[in-house]
Amino acid sequence: MSTKPRTLLDKLWDAHQVVAETAATPGILYIDLHLIHEVTTPQAFAELRQRGLSVRRPERVLATLDHSTPTSPRDQQGQHVYATAEAAAQVEQLETNCMQFGIRLHGWSSQHRGIVHVIGPELGATQPGMTIVCGDSHTSTHGAFGALAFGIGTTEVGHVLATQCLLQRKPRNFAITVDGKLAPGVTAKDLALHLIGKIGVNGGTGHVLEYRGSAIAALDMEQRMTLCNMSIEAGARAGLIAPDETTFAYLQGRPQAPKGEAWDSAVATWRELHSDDGARFDRELRFDAADVRPTISYGTHPGMVTTLHAPVPAAKDLQERRALEYMHVEAGKPMTGMPVDIVFLGSCTNSRIGDLRAAAELLRGRKIASSVRMLVVPGSVAVQREAEHEGLDQVFRAAGAEWREPGCSMCIGMNGDIARPGQLVVSTSNRNFEGRQGPGARTVLASPLVAAACALAGRIADPRDYAMNGTEQAA
Amino acid sequence: MKPLTMIRSRTAVLAHENIDTDRIIPARFLTTTQREGLGRYAFHDWRYRADGSLDPSFALNKPNAKGCEILIAGRNFGCGSSREHAPWALLDYGFRAVLCSEIADIFRSNALRNGLLAVVLSEAEHKYLLKHPGIELAIDVAAGTIELPDGGRFRFEIDDFARHCLLRGVDQLGFLQQHTAQIDAFEARRETRA
Numbered sequence: 001m002s003t004k005p006r007t008l009l010d011k012l013w014d015a016h017q018v019v020a021e022t023a024a025t026p027g028i029l030y031i032d033l034h035l036i037h038e039v040t041t042p043q044a045f046a047e048l049r050q051r052g053l054s055v056r057r058p059e060r061v062l063a064t065l066d067h068s069t070p071t072s073p074r075d076q077q078g079q080h081v082y083a084t085a086e087a088a089a090q091v092e093q094l095e096t097n098c099m100q101f102g103i104r105l106h107g108w109s110s111q112h113r114g115i116v117h118v119i120g121p122e123l124g125a126t127q128p129g130m131t132i133v134c135g136d137s138h139t140s141t142h143g144a145f146g147a148l149a150f151g152i153g154t155t156e157v158g159h160v161l162a163t164q165c166l167l168q169r170k171p172r173n174f175a176i177t178v179d180g181k182l183a184p185g186v187t188a189k190d191l192a193l194h195l196i197g198k199i200g201v202n203g204g205t206g207h208v209l210e211y212r213g214s215a216i217a218a219l220d221m222e223q224r225m226t227l228c229n230m231s232i233e234a235g236a237r238a239g240l241i242a243p244d245e246t247t248f249a250y251l252q253g254r255p256q257a258p259k260g261e262a263w264d265s266a267v268a269t270w271r272e273l274h275s276d277d278g279a280r281f282d283r284e285l286r287f288d289a290a291d292v293r294p295t296i297s298y299g300t301h302p303g304m305v306t307t308l309h310a311p312v313p314a315a316k317d318l319q320e321r322r323a324l325e326y327m328h329v330e331a332g333k334p335m336t337g338m339p340v341d342i343v344f345l346g347s348c349t350n351s352r353i354g355d356l357r358a359a360a361e362l363l364r365g366r367k368i369a370s371s372v373r374m375l376v377v378p379g380s381v382a383v384q385r386e387a388e389h390e391g392l393d394q395v396f397r398a399a400g401a402e403w404r405e406p407g408c409s410m411c412i413g414m415n416g417d418i419a420r421p422g423q424l425v426v427s428t429s430n431r432n433f434e435g436r437q438g439p440g441a442r443t444v445l446a447s448p449l450v451a452a453a454c455a456l457a458g459r460i461a462d463p464r465d466y467a468m469n470g471t472e473q474a475a
Numbered sequence: 476m477k478p479l480t481m482i483r484s485r486t487a488v489l490a491h492e493n494i495d496t497d498r499i500i501p502a503r504f505l506t507t508t509q510r511e512g513l514g515r516y517a518f519h520d521w522r523y524r525a526d527g528s529l530d531p532s533f534a535l536n537k538p539n540a541k542g543c544e545i546l547i548a549g550r551n552f553g554c555g556s557s558r559e560h561a562p563w564a565l566l567d568y569g570f571r572a573v574l575c576s577e578i579a580d581i582f583r584s585n586a587l588r589n590g591l592l593a594v595v596l597s598e599a600e601h602k603y604l605l606k607h608p609g610i611e612l613a614i615d616v617a618a619g620t621i622e623l624p625d626g627g628r629f630r631f632e633i634d635d636f637a638r639h640c641l642l643r644g645v646d647q648l649g650f651l652q653q654h655t656a657q658i659d660a661f662e663a664r665r666e667t668r669a
Contacts (some may be wrong), residue, residue, distance in 0.1 A: 011647050024635050026634075026636055039506070040557070042507075043559075086506040089506075137556045165656065167647060201493055202554065235580065319491060418503075435497060435520050439525065440525070
C-alpha cells in the first residue's frame, strides 16, 4: 500500500476500483448504492428486458417516486391527480419494474416515500465511504456524508442495474476551504450561491469539490446536504465533505444504519475518511465565511447571483443582457422591492425539516402578502409527518401558504406544479434556467429564510428586516 | 449504437452560452418511457412560440439550418440535469456532432455513449466556427480531425475508449459484462473483509 498522502476522493476511488483505468480504457468502479426514480429508469429496464438480464444486486437499489408525482391531495375517489396520463403511466411503469426485478420501492403506500436525495440520508441508506449514483444530477447531495455520489445517464443506470459497476475515469480534486463563521441569517444556500457566483457555472467541470474548513465543520448535516447538492450547479461531478461527529450523530439509529458492534466498527472505518495532510489537490480556493451575505440569483443560471441589497451587476455580454431582459431586471438597481408572484419552499436542496423550521419561524403569527401564492412542499413523508407533529403545517396554513404532499414539485415542474409565463417565483430550489418552472416563468433562487421574507413582503425582501416571534423590526 | 466514422455536413450555430438540458428538452416532456421520437421536443421552447407556431427567427428554424448534422454551440453546452433525453432528442432531431469550447461532464458522457460526437475545441477554433455558420465540415472520428472548406484543419482530442466505441459501435454494457469475474472477485474480497 502506498503511503503517499491521499485526498478523500483518492481514498473513495481506490476502495471501489474493480479494474484500474488505463490510457485505452476507463476504470471499472463498483457502486454501493443505486438510487432510482420514475423519470430516468424506464428505458434502462427496457434494455435489461430486451437482453434478458436481471438486476445484479437488487438489495443495493433504493427506489422511490418523486418527479412526476402530484403534490395535491388525492381526489374524492382516493385517486392521485396526475398532471397527465403519461405521468401516471411512468409511475406505474416503475411500480411494475420494481416488482418484476425484485427491487424495494418506497411508493405511494410507504412512510418513507419522498425526494430521492432526501430519503437516502433519512433512511441511513446514505453512508460515509460509499459510492452512490442516481439518474439525477443532484445526487451530489449525498457527498455531504463523505460518500462519492454523482449523477448518471439512463444508459449508465442500466449498467449499474446489470453489473453494479460503471465505466469511469477519475475526476480531479478541487479543495474549497471556507474558514470563519457564517453571520446569523446566512445559510448554506447563501454559501453555495456565493461560491457558484465566484467560480461560475462551469467552474467545477471535471472536478469533485471537497468542502473543508471550520465554516464547513460547523454546518449541520442538512446544511451540508444543501451545499453539496448545489455542487453540480458549478458543473462539478460531485461535492464531498469528510465525515465527522456531526455525521455520525445524524446517522446513528437510522433504519438502515449499522447497529451494535457493526456501528462501532463502521465509525472506526469512517474516521479514516478524510484528506491526508499534504494530499495534493489539482485546484484550491479559499475564502472566509464572513464574506458571505444573503445571496439570491438575478439571471437565468445559478452563477448570476447578487447579495440582497447590492445593485444588479451590469451585463457583460449579449448573453447576460438577454438574461436581464428575460428576468425583467434592471442593472444598477437592487433586487429588493421587486414584486413576487409565487414562493416555492421545497426541492432536494431545501425541503428538509430544518428548512421548514427556519421558514416557519419567520412566518409564525404573520400573513403572507395577499398577492403571493406560497407552496410548501416537504421533501418526504417523514419530513411531512415531523413538521405536522411540530405544528409547522398549521403555521404555514395560518400564514396563507399551501401545505402540500412531498415531491420534486415546482423545482422541475414535471407534475403540473408550474408558474405561468412572466410570473416571478422566489424558489428554494437549485436551477433558475429559462422556463425551468414553466414556460416563460422567472426564477429567483434563495434560501428558505429569504423565501419566507419574500412571501411576507410580496416583494424581494430581507429576512433580517423581520424580527423573530412576530414583531416587526422595520417596515 | 451504430458505428460513427465520418460526418460531412454544414453547421448550424447556436451561439448562446450555457445552453442547459432544460433548454435542449424541457422537463415536461420527460414523462415518456421511450427513448425514440424525442426530436420533436429538441429546443422546443426556442423552436415554437407560446401558441405552438414555429418561430421563424430561431436559428434552427431558418431554411439553411435544415439537414445540418453538426451543431456549433456556445460555451458550456449541456449544463444542468443528467437527463439522457437531451442527446436522444438531439440525435433524433438529426444532429450527429456537437462542437463547443466546453461541454458539461454528464451531457458529454451521455452523448458519447449514444453515438453523438461531443467534442471540445480550443477557444480560437470555437470562435471561428461560431462566426462562420453554415460552412461544410468533414469530421474524421478516427483521425480526430475536422476539415474546413478552405482546406484548413482542426484537430480534436477524444478519450481513446470513447473513440473506439464510436468507431466500432461498441456495446459498453457488453464490455462491462466481460469483467463479471473481476466484479465477483471484488465483491467476495469485500465480504471477507467486512
